[in-house]
Amino acid sequence: MSTVQAPHAPSSPAVVTPRTGQSLSTFLSTYVFSKDHKVIGLQFLFSTLLWFLIGGLLALAVRWQIAWPWSQVPVLGKLFAQEGGQMSPEFYTMLFTMHATVMIFLVIIPILAGAFGNFLIPLMIGADDMAFPTLNMLSYWFMWPAFIAFGASFFVEGGAASSGWTSYPPLTTNVASSPGSGWGQTLWLLGLTLVGVSSMLGSVNYMTTIILMRAPGMTMFRLPMTIWAMFITAILQAFALPVLTAAGFMQLTDRLLGTGFFTPEGNVVNNLATSTGGGHPLLWQHLFWFYSHPAVYIMILPAMGMVSDILTTFARKPLFGYRPMVYSIAGIAGLGFIVWGHHMFISGMNPALGITFMVSTMMIALPSAVKTFNWLGTLWGGRIQFTTAMLFAVSFVSMFIIGGLSGIFMAATPVDIFIHDTYFIVAHFHYVLFAGTAMGVWAGIYYWFPKMFGRLMNETWGKVHFFLTFLFLNGTFFTMHILGAVGFPRRLADAYHYETFHHLQPLNAFMTWCAIGMVATQIIFAVNFVWSMFYGPVAGRNPWNANTLEWTAPSPPGHGNFDFQPVVHRGPYEFSVPGCEKDHLMQTDPPDAHSAALAAAH
Amino acid sequence: MGNRWSGMFWSLLFLAVPVLGVATFAVAPSYDIWLPKDVSEHGRSIDSLFYFILGLTGIVFIVTEVLVFWFLWKYDGARTKAPATFIHGSHALEVVWTIIPAATLLFLAIYQMNTWADVKMRRPRIAPTVEVVARQFEWRLRYPGRDGELGTPDDIFLVNDLHVPVDEDILVQLKSMDVLHSFFLPNLRIKQDAVPGMKIPVWFKATEIGQYDIVCAELCGWGHYKMKGRITVESREDFDRWLAEMEARQEATQPEADATAAEVAAVP
Numbered sequence: 001m002s003t004v005q006a007p008h009a010p011s012s013p014a015v016v017t018p019r020t021g022q023s024l025s026t027f028l029s030t031y032v033f034s035k036d037h038k039v040i041g042l043q044f045l046f047s048t049l050l051w052f053l054i055g056g057l058l059a060l061a062v063r064w065q066i067a068w069p070w071s072q073v074p075v076l077g078k079l080f081a082q083e084g085g086q087m088s089p090e091f092y093t094m095l096f097t098m099h100a101t102v103m104i105f106l107v108i109i110p111i112l113a114g115a116f117g118n119f120l121i122p123l124m125i126g127a128d129d130m131a132f133p134t135l136n137m138l139s140y141w142f143m144w145p146a147f148i149a150f151g152a153s154f155f156v157e158g159g160a161a162s163s164g165w166t167s168y169p170p171l172t173t174n175v176a177s178s179p180g181s182g183w184g185q186t187l188w189l190l191g192l193t194l195v196g197v198s199s200m201l202g203s204v205n206y207m208t209t210i211i212l213m214r215a216p217g218m219t220m221f222r223l224p225m226t227i228w229a230m231f232i233t234a235i236l237q238a239f240a241l242p243v244l245t246a247a248g249f250m251q252l253t254d255r256l257l258g259t260g261f262f263t264p265e266g267n268v269v270n271n272l273a274t275s276t277g278g279g280h281p282l283l284w285q286h287l288f289w290f291y292s293h294p295a296v297y298i299m300i301l302p303a304m305g306m307v308s309d310i311l312t313t314f315a316r317k318p319l320f321g322y323r324p325m326v327y328s329i330a331g332i333a334g335l336g337f338i339v340w341g342h343h344m345f346i347s348g349m350n351p352a353l354g355i356t357f358m359v360s361t362m363m364i365a366l367p368s369a370v371k372t373f374n375w376l377g378t379l380w381g382g383r384i385q386f387t388t389a390m391l392f393a394v395s396f397v398s399m400f401i402i403g404g405l406s407g408i409f410m411a412a413t414p415v416d417i418f419i420h421d422t423y424f425i426v427a428h429f430h431y432v433l434f435a436g437t438a439m440g441v442w443a444g445i446y447y448w449f450p451k452m453f454g455r456l457m458n459e460t461w462g463k464v465h466f467f468l469t470f471l472f473l474n475g476t477f478f479t480m481h482i483l484g485a486v487g488f489p490r491r492l493a494d495a496y497h498y499e500t501f502h503h504l505q506p507l508n509a510f511m512t513w514c515a516i517g518m519v520a521t522q523i524i525f526a527v528n529f530v531w532s533m534f535y536g537p538v539a540g541r542n543p544w545n546a547n548t549l550e551w552t553a554p555s556p557p558g559h560g561n562f563d564f565q566p567v568v569h570r571g572p573y574e575f576s577v578p579g580c581e582k583d584h585l586m587q588t589d590p591p592d593a594h595s596a597a598l599a600a601a602h
Numbered sequence: 603m604g605n606r607w608s609g610m611f612w613s614l615l616f617l618a619v620p621v622l623g624v625a626t627f628a629v630a631p632s633y634d635i636w637l638p639k640d641v642s643e644h645g646r647s648i649d650s651l652f653y654f655i656l657g658l659t660g661i662v663f664i665v666t667e668v669l670v671f672w673f674l675w676k677y678d679g680a681r682t683k684a685p686a687t688f689i690h691g692s693h694a695l696e697v698v699w700t701i702i703p704a705a706t707l708l709f710l711a712i713y714q715m716n717t718w719a720d721v722k723m724r725r726p727r728i729a730p731t732v733e734v735v736a737r738q739f740e741w742r743l744r745y746p747g748r749d750g751e752l753g754t755p756d757d758i759f760l761v762n763d764l765h766v767p768v769d770e771d772i773l774v775q776l777k778s779m780d781v782l783h784s785f786f787l788p789n790l791r792i793k794q795d796a797v798p799g800m801k802i803p804v805w806f807k808a809t810e811i812g813q814y815d816i817v818c819a820e821l822c823g824w825g826h827y828k829m830k831g832r833i834t835v836e837s838r839e840d841f842d843r844w845l846a847e848m849e850a851r852q853e854a855t856q857p858e859a860d861a862t863a864a865e866v867a868a869v870p
């Protein structure tokens with residue numbers, strides 16, 4: 001063999017047939033009620049980015065109160081004029097409750113599984129679409145009633161839910177216990193259930209698609225890490241979510257029918273007695289965390305997968321320890337089901353039980369450590385290209401280290417006595433969720449944007465966006481560790497009247513300024529995103545010289561994705577193969593591409 | 603892709619993470635942004651565990667973050683001509699970096715059990731010093747009167763003003779009248795949720811005379827932020843004198859006290 005023939009990788013761009021005389025119904029079926037996984041993915045992306053903005057503004061309002069309690073709120077203050085422009089404590093509790101709710105249930109979970117999962121799974125395994133396109137469409141449209149439920153709850157009497165995103169009863173089950181425990185909480189539970197339905201529909205679809213619809217030659221151990229992560233995330237969702245859904249219904253019936261699953265005998269809040277009793281508040285916590293601990297991995301595993309792929313592409317190097325990476329994701333998922341009690345060390349749960357949860361929690365740091373070492377191994381000996389996507393991906397690794405290490409403090413039960421429900425916890429989960437997952441999401445957006453829209457984002461502005469976000473995020477969140485070391489409690493509208501915390505206002509003001517900077521920086525991102533969609537440089541099929549299947553399809557791929565039948569001949573990370581003329585071998589390159597190149601060279 | 607300066611710049615940005623990270627922790631104590639003064643007996647072992655983990659994670663933090671910097675610096679594609687190393691992993695390394703953290707974490711898990719047991723499991727065999735009943739948004743306190751027994755007519759009722767004698771085992775019986783609260787004494791390294799329907803024992807030994815904060819650490823409604831109490835640690839004599847004074851004051855306003863008594867006693 002002396003010539004390289006690539007019969008299934010046409011070099012000519014796909015022919016896009018221009019649609020003439022588009023009727024309303026074709027418009028609706030193409031862009032609105034589309035069953036195309038890519039359109040659904042983008043619908044998820046746009047919706048979640050919009051909610052990201054709302055969640056960010058809620059965060060700023062929260063930060064405002066913490067930095068300058070009871071002072072006039074600029075701009076937003078006009079919205080609650082009845083308080084004379086300053087926020088009331090119940091308004092503050094509503095703000096942080098809805099900030100977390102929006103960020104977790106309407107941004108992070110759906111942007112990872114819904115947006116990236118949908119867009120990438122069929123493309124990266126070489127399928128023309130998901131296994132169940134209609135189900136897939138429904139998974140997006142079930143988000144809308146949830147959006148409406150959460151959105152409308154701001155305008156009902158008493159305001160939106162205000163008992164924390166964890167919704168602990170009896171605060172949530174006794175309607176007299178707080179203003180947001182009225183209609184707001186009911187709508188919250190409704191919204192949560194609907195998000196759950198959406199996730200479940202997505203989850204069964206992803207599992208089926210990944211198991212059954214891989215292209216010829218795409219064995220499980222040739223799957224890119226993104227797909228492995230999505231696969232295991234889908235399994236986690238499928239097993240954990242029913243518990244949350246059931247618990248949500250129990251809380252709903254407690255509230256509406258007086259079932260009393262979560263209220264003890266004779267419970268009276270604010271002079272309102274609960275009609276029945278015989279339940280226990282800790283039952284909710286067990287059920288809630290049985291879902292929500294696995295959910296924190298649902299909120300990071302896909303980002304870990306995406307980051308692994310991006311790191312290899314821009315280090316021009318195979319992933320270090322592919323199988324250990326897969327096994328550690330599986331390990332995290334498995335252990336993730338037996339650590340939920342670490343959220344309840346001081347809840348009144350039997351302290352002996354706390355010890356078993358402490359041991360399992362310590363052990364779950366192990367697969368996280370293994371992943372980190374393998375990412376470092378991937379960078380080692382590479383030829384690193386500092387693209388925007390790469391910077392975000394590297395920062396994911398750098399920041400995840402911080403979040404993982406702070407987890408160890410909290411896993412240590414005696415230390416957790418002091419730092420539980422303080423800003424140390426807030427620091428921890430913002431390092432894993434914002435500095436980790438959100439940075440991973442940005443890495444993913446800059447990386448796959450050309451595949452989504454056929455154009456590249458502006459790199460210079462991308463780097464400015466990265467630089468400022470990175471700076472401000474550390475200014476906002478790193479300082480939370482030392483705030484937590486003082487014991488500064490979370491969820492307090494004003495803590496400065498305590499002797500222990502009275503001197504912490506300047507630090508909080510600094511953090512709020514950083515937070516404002518961080519949100520403002522996203523304007524750069526938004527402009528770059530929209531501008532590049534229309535005017536960015538045309539990308540071509542494979543702008544990053546990456547290996548995985550999506551880069552063999554046109555950018556953006558048409559309906560049905562591939563204009564040829566992809567056949568997979570190797571793993572996803574064959575970069576810098578010695579003696580090979582190209583510095584990478586795509587998964588579809590023929591098996592003898594490498595030796596042929598060698599032969600041609602001689 | 604990119605010029606030689608850009609790679610250096612980005613590598614140094616990542617080097618700033620461990621540098622500024624360590625600096626933050628190093629500087630914070632001098633601004634008093636650090637663990638509040640510990641005045642409890644068990645607090646010492648909690649704090650030393652905190653420092654131990656801080657040291658351990660600090661080393662891992664510095665080493666891994668510096669490696670991130672170093673790999674970015676050294677393997678910058680714009681400045682190195684060498685091709686990337688074609689390697690898929692190393693079995694030996696995987697084993698090493700699995701076993702070492704596993705052993706460390708397991709050690710940490712076992713090492714801390716004793717402290718936890720001291721604070722939460724090995725309850726002193728004494729009668730409760732005081733009953734604390736949390737409610738929106740205050741701490742109701744009940745001291746057993748002269749008979750040393752809770753639930754008798756000579757109980758003494760107070761709000762938010764907890765007094766305990768120094769250097770003695772204190773046993774608090776923690777309850778909640780309505781929703782969840784959390785009894786947080788930052789200086790005594792105590793935190794325990796108060797749960798309606800549960801009677802949870804909390805114990806400590808205060809080692810230094812003074813006044814400290816009682817904070818509610820579990821969201822309990824709109825007034826959560828102002829659910830503040832004070833704990834006064836004083837000598838045995840001062841404590842006895844204070845309690846007698848409170849008793850006398852309560853007798854002077856008997857009907858009012860009876861009403862509170864009935865309310866608090868009704869809490870299951």
Ligand code: HEM
Nearest residue numbers: 296299300342343365368404407408410411420421429432
């Ligand atoms: C190295 C592994 C990790 C360990 C050992 C760990 C440990 C813990 C512990 C013990 C808590 C409870 C602390 C408390 O409330 O007192 C906690 C809270 C939390 N963790 Fe982690 N964690 C780890 C990784 C992660 C990851 C990867 C995520 C998310 C992507 C995450 C998200 C959260 C969240 C959201 C909370 C707080 C929930 C709340 O109270 O609102 N953690 N973690």
Ligand SMILES: [Cu+2]
Nearest residue numbers: 293296340342
């Ligand atoms: Cu957890």
Ligand SMILES: [Cu+2]
Nearest residue numbers: 818820822826
């Ligand atoms: Cu409270």
